[in-house]
Amino acid sequence: RTLDDAPSLAGKTALVRVDFNVPMEAGKVTEDTRLRVALPTIQKLRDAGARVALLAHFDRPQGQRVPSMSLKPVVDDLEKLLGAPVRFADDCVGDEAKAALADLEAGGVVLLENVRFHAGEEKNDPAFAAQMAELGDLYVNDAFSAAHRAHASTEGLARLLPAYAGESMRRELDALDAALGNPQKPVIGIVGGAKVSTKLDLLKNLVGKLDRLAIGGGMANTFLFAQGVDIGGSLAEKDMADTARDILAEAEAKGCEILLPIDVVVAKDVKPGVDTHTVLAREEIGGDEKILDAGPLTVEKLIKAMALSRTLIWNGPLGVFEVPPFDAATVKAAQAAAQLAKAGALVAVAGGGDTVAALHHAGVAEDMTFVSTAGGAFLEWMEGKPLPGVEALRA
Numbered sequence: 546r547t548l549d550d551a552p553s554l555a556g557k558t559a560l561v562r563v564d565f566n567v568p569m570e571a572g573k574v575t576e577d578t579r580l581r582v583a584l585p586t587i588q589k590l591r592d593a594g595a596r597v598a599l600l601a602h603f604d605r606p607q608g609q610r611v612p613s614m615s616l617k618p619v620v621d622d623l624e625k626l627l628g629a630p631v632r633f634a635d636d637c638v639g640d641e642a643k644a645a646l647a648d649l650e651a652g653g654v655v656l657l658e659n660v661r662f663h664a665g666e667e668k669n670d671p672a673f674a675a676q677m678a679e680l681g682d683l684y685v686n687d688a689f690s691a692a693h694r695a696h697a698s699t700e701g702l703a704r705l706l707p708a709y710a711g712e713s714m715r716r717e718l719d720a721l722d723a724a725l726g727n728p729q730k731p732v733i734g735i736v737g738g739a740k741v742s743t744k745l746d747l748l749k750n751l752v753g754k755l756d757r758l759a760i761g762g763g764m765a766n767t768f769l770f771a772q773g774v775d776i777g778g779s780l781a782e783k784d785m786a787d788t789a790r791d792i793l794a795e796a797e798a799k800g801c802e803i804l805l806p807i808d809v810v811v812a813k814d815v816k817p818g819v820d821t822h823t824v825l826a827r828e829e830i831g832g833d834e835k836i837l838d839a840g841p842l843t844v845e846k847l848i849k850a851m852a853l854s855r856t857l858i859w860n861g862p863l864g865v866f867e868v869p870p871f872d873a874a875t876v877k878a879a880q881a882a883a884q885l886a887k888a889g890a891l892v893a894v895a896g897g898g899d900t901v902a903a904l905h906h907a908g909v910a911e912d913m914t915f916v917s918t919a920g921g922a923f924l925e926w927m928e929g930k931p932l933p934g935v936e937a938l939r940a
């Protein structure tokens with residue numbers, strides 16, 4: 546159920562779960578995407594004459610009131626983005642919260658303090674959820690990126706009040722459905738990142754759903770090693786070799802073509818300006834050299850595969866993109882994906898913390914069809930796991 550399904554909102558108080566777990570340094574927000582994506586829901590409720598009480602977590606205070614983890618620094622940024630005053634309440638339940646809401650005019654906005662200052666939040670304690678529910682008439686979940694948590698403000702509350710998906714939640718779910726649920730075929734995936742072990746469930750789920758899967762980053766080394774390639778001094782999880790072989794066998798059985806690096810950029814160290822060279826993955830990696838990026842032949846093959854596809858789902862960089870020149874493969878592949886997306890030839894959906902940073906680094910985050918704001922939730926969704934925050938809205 547989305548906000549469009551809600552009966553008259555005028556004069557009602559909406560408890561809106563947002564994800565304001567934003568990067569902050571010295572009490573200042575350094576990246577405000579998650580604030581921006583919350584604006585359409587807040588504005589829609591204000592326009593309809595509702596009062597808006599924002600619920601959010603910040604960091605992991607473990608049930609303690611940790612002053613450095615207060616949400617208060619977010620207020621200034623939110624006021625500027627919204628172009629309207631935002632009141633702050635020192636607590637998300639009880640008298641403080643009630644007082645902040647008591648004389649709030651229609652269309653007014655209150656940000657309630659970090660829900661994780663209460664131990665009941667992460668325990669999904671029904672009594673704590675009930676205390677929050679007392680404050681409002683309806684619940685709106687606009688925090689897809691926290692929907693993998695079965696916490697009181699992401700799950701429990703949805704069971705106590707009429708519950709709706711906010712605009713950002715709806716956009717995320719639509720994009721994810723277009724990428725994996727009900728995609729235009731053929732579908733290609735790019736999965737990168739350091740370790741096979743952290744993406745095992747994800748890889749297993751994807752090989753059953755995709756037509757092609759390109760594996761990059763450190764985890765590709767483990768696959769190359771599993772195939773008997775001498776990977777020199779490259780990062781790899783050698784104890785995962787059997788698992789890597791199982792995934793390759795499963796992919797073959799399910800008709801998913803796996804693209805592994807055919808050439809790689811190697812160096813002795815991960816340092817800017819270090820001597821590098823490009824070699825064929827199966828033949829020429831020296832004893833103490835490390836694979837730090839995919840090579841140009843690999844990127845060319847990947848771009849051709851993307852051009853043959855109608856849908857792309859991307860998680861994880863292809864190399865150590867934070868240390869140029871080992872960003873080259875990720876940047877070129879990202880630019881090609883963005884170009885195809887802009888031309889309407891590819892539905893390109895990406896997500897996960899590193900991936901979003903890599904797309905910004907490549908200057909193409911705006912040109913993808915959709916970039917998720919989620920880290921962990923995006924991964925769990927790619928693993929095929931139900932997300933408690935989403936399931937509670939469906940119940």
Ligand code: 3PG
Nearest residue numbers: 564566604690691920921
């Ligand atoms: C995130 O930043 O991915 C979400 O806000 C969830 O935060 P958490 O990992 O602390 O639950």
